Structure formats: C-alpha cells, structure tokens
Amino acid sequence: MTEIPEHLLNRSKAxxxxxSGESTGDASPAVAASATPAAAAPAKKNVAPAPKAAVPDPVYVAAAKNRRKIPFWAMSALALLPIWALIYFVAVVPEEKVVEGPTAIGTAVYSSCAGCHGANGAGGAGQVLYEGNAIKTFPHIEDMLNFVYAGSQKYVAAGLATYGDPNREGGAHKPLGYNGNPMPQQGEKAGGGLNEAQILAVVCHIRYDLAGADPKSEEWAAEYEAWCSPDSEIYKALESGSTSFDxxxxxxxxxxxKPIAVGTEPRLGTSRK
Ligand code: HEC
Known part of the structure; x- marks a missing residue:
C-alpha cells in the first residue's frame, strides 16, 4: 500500500x-463522507478560509527553506570577492604613460600646430609632416629648428629660395611654395611665442612620433640620444638657459x-651626408 504523505493528510483534514464549518482539525469521518461537493459548496461561502498556517508548504519549498543558504566552504571565497575585483581592475586598467622628456613636452606644444598640420601630421593648411616627410626635408634636426624658429616669411625676406635639404627627394621645399601660405614664425626673437626648449620639444615630437624616425635605428639613434631622449643634455641646457640656438x-x-649651428636667423639648409 502506498503511504500518503503526512502533509497531504493534514491538508485534506484542514x-x-x-x-464543515469546524475550526478544529478532528472532523469525523461521517461528516467528511456526507460533505459531498454539492453540499459543501454553499457551506464554503459562509465559512472563513482556513488559516494559512494550516497549509503546509509544497515539498520543494520546504526543501529550499531547510537547505543551508550558502555552503560554509564558499564563505571564504565570497568574502575575498571585493579584493579579487580590486586586483582585477588594477591589473586591467592600463598604466598612464610617464610624461617626461622633450617628446612628451612636444606633444603638448604640438596642439598649437595641429590645426594646420593635422593631429597626426597628415597636413592640411600646413605641410605634410608624417610618413617621413619632415625628416626628408630636414635630414639634420638643426635645420628644422632654424626653420620652425624663423618661419617662411623671414626666409623670403632673406632672399632664400629653399629651406631644408637643397637636394631633397622630390625637390627642395621653397618658402611659400606649399599653398602660398607661410609657416608662421615660432621663436621669441622672430616674434613667435615659443622658447628654444619648446621648439626643440615640438620638433622632437614631429620627427620621432609623427614623421617616423626610429630612435633605435642606426640612422637616428645618435640624434635621438643627443637631442630628444629623456636624458638629452642639449634639451636640459636649453631649458636651464645654459646654451642657446646661437x-x-x-x-x-x-x-x-658635432652639432651644426642652429641660429635664429634664416639660413640655407644642409643635405644628408
Ligand atoms: C597657420 C597654419 C600653420 C601653423 C599654426 C603651423 N604651421 Fe607649420 N607650416 C605651415 C605652412 C603653410 C607650411 C609650408 C611653408 C611654406 O610653404 O613656406 C608649414 C611648414 C612647416 C614645416 C616644414 C615642413 C616641410 O617638410 O616642408 C614644419 C617643420 C612646420 N611647418 C612645423 C610647424 C610647427 C612645429 C608648428 C607649431 C609650433 C607649426 N608648423 C604651425 C602652416 C602652419
């Protein structure tokens, strides 16, 4: 014989x-037998529903209630969750680039050039600088410093037909030869707003970050170390004023x-050795 679960018996009893209108649980079998569905229906209306507590939970609810909520062995793992989250974020969030040296300073200075030359040096109102262009025009950094310091109009006024490498691949660049507009003078003595350290910094940014000179290559390593590296003695001396373009x-x-004279007055450029 199949056993009827206790809670079902209790429920039907209730x-x-x-x-039958009784509030207690001990209804006699006789009364229960006479309570046919037809007879029970009208009676039900007048009777308050059985108190909820009398209805036992279904098995699965009871099981859920009796079960321990979090297994004890999981507690330590859960307690460590915030620490784990912290470690995760520290590991995943990229480190800020250390801002130091001429190229970093030059990146900030370049924001005043980007309107004409493009953020990446692709050109626009100003000459194209990226994809090797600036280093083709100026194989020697000294010539580039001089041109940026003085600007196109000083070159025209000095009667110079070209700036940068006179034997440049693709032809020497002529002042006002790009679109007829001048490269504005940047140096203080020429009427611009930048000091010599700032001019070196922005020129380093253009050569090594935009134009594609590789600081580790045989061609550029010596120039980079002397002029543009974070340890550049030349840059430090310009900053402190213990040397100058002159x-x-x-x-x-x-x-x-040995450095070529930079100077602040326009002069002819030099070719690659
Ligand atoms: C108002 C627009 C303008 C601004 C701002 C400007 N330039 Fe220029 N730049 C030019 C033009 C135009 C030329 C082409 C010069 C010419 O044809 O005489 C040029 C040329 C150059 C060249 C020579 C490139 C080559 O290969 O011939 C360099 C280097 C340069 N600019 C650097 C800078 C730097 C550095 C700054 C910011 C400090 C700057 N420019 C700001 C317009 C600008």
Whole structure:
C-alpha cells in the first residue's frame, strides 16, 4: 500500500474542517463522507478560509527553506570577492604613460600646430609632416629648428629660395611654395611665442612620433640620444638657459656628430651626408 504523505493528510483534514464549518482539525469521518461537493459548496461561502498556517508548504519549498543558504566552504571565497575585483581592475586598467622628456613636452606644444598640420601630421593648411616627410626635408634636426624658429616669411625676406635639404627627394621645399601660405614664425626673437626648449620639444615630437624616425635605428639613434631622449643634455641646457640656438654648436662640440649651428636667423639648409 502506498503511504500518503503526512502533509497531504493534514491538508485534506484542514479542508474538510473548513468545509464543515469546524475550526478544529478532528472532523469525523461521517461528516467528511456526507460533505459531498454539492453540499459543501454553499457551506464554503459562509465559512472563513482556513488559516494559512494550516497549509503546509509544497515539498520543494520546504526543501529550499531547510537547505543551508550558502555552503560554509564558499564563505571564504565570497568574502575575498571585493579584493579579487580590486586586483582585477588594477591589473586591467592600463598604466598612464610617464610624461617626461622633450617628446612628451612636444606633444603638448604640438596642439598649437595641429590645426594646420593635422593631429597626426597628415597636413592640411600646413605641410605634410608624417610618413617621413619632415625628416626628408630636414635630414639634420638643426635645420628644422632654424626653420620652425624663423618661419617662411623671414626666409623670403632673406632672399632664400629653399629651406631644408637643397637636394631633397622630390625637390627642395621653397618658402611659400606649399599653398602660398607661410609657416608662421615660432621663436621669441622672430616674434613667435615659443622658447628654444619648446621648439626643440615640438620638433622632437614631429620627427620621432609623427614623421617616423626610429630612435633605435642606426640612422637616428645618435640624434635621438643627443637631442630628444629623456636624458638629452642639449634639451636640459636649453631649458636651464645654459646654451642657446646661437651657441649650441660650440657648447656641445664634444658630441659625435658635432652639432651644426642652429641660429635664429634664416639660413640655407644642409643635405644628408
Ligand atoms: C597657420 C597654419 C600653420 C601653423 C599654426 C603651423 N604651421 Fe607649420 N607650416 C605651415 C605652412 C603653410 C607650411 C609650408 C611653408 C611654406 O610653404 O613656406 C608649414 C611648414 C612647416 C614645416 C616644414 C615642413 C616641410 O617638410 O616642408 C614644419 C617643420 C612646420 N611647418 C612645423 C610647424 C610647427 C612645429 C608648428 C607649431 C609650433 C607649426 N608648423 C604651425 C602652416 C602652419
């Protein structure tokens, strides 16, 4: 014989009691038998529903209630969750690039050039600088410093037909030869707003970040170390004022290669050796 679960028995007992108007659970079998559905129906209306507590939970609810909510062994893992989240974010969020040295300073200075030359040096109102263009025009950084310092109009006024490398691949660049507009003078003595350290910084940014000179290559390593690296003695000396564009070739004559005079007055450029 199949056993009827206790809670089902209790439930039917309670139902019967409710149907017959009794509040207690001990309804006699006789009363229960006489309570046919037809007879029970009208009676039900006048009777308050059985108190909820009398209805036991279904098995699965009871099981859920009796079960321990979080297994004890999971507690330690859960407690460590915030620490784990912290470690995760520290590991995943990229580190800020360390801002130091001429190229970093030059990146900030370049924001005043980007309107004409494009954020990446692709050109626009100003000459194309990226994809090797600026380093083709100026194989020597000294010539680029001089041109940016003085600007196109000073070159025209000095009667110079070209700036940068006179034997440039694709032809020497002529002042006002790009679209007829001048490259505005940047140096303080020429009427611009930048000091010499800032001009070196922005030129370093153009050569090494935009134009594609590789600081590790045989061609550019010496220039990069002397002029544009975070340890550049030339940059530090310009910043402190212990050298200037007019004296740099003498002050740093011990370098190999020896610097060409930069100067602040327009002058002809030089070719690649
Ligand atoms: C108002 C627009 C304008 C601004 C701002 C400007 N330039 Fe220029 N730049 C030009 C033009 C135009 C030329 C072409 C010069 C010419 O044809 O005489 C040029 C040329 C150059 C060249 C020579 C490139 C080559 O290969 O011939 C360099 C280097 C340069 N600019 C750097 C800079 C730097 C650095 C700044 C910011 C400090 C700057 N420019 C701001 C318009 C601008």
């Amino acid at each position: 139902r019967r009691a409710a149907a 004296t740099i070739d003498k002050d740093f004559s011990m370098l190999d290669p």
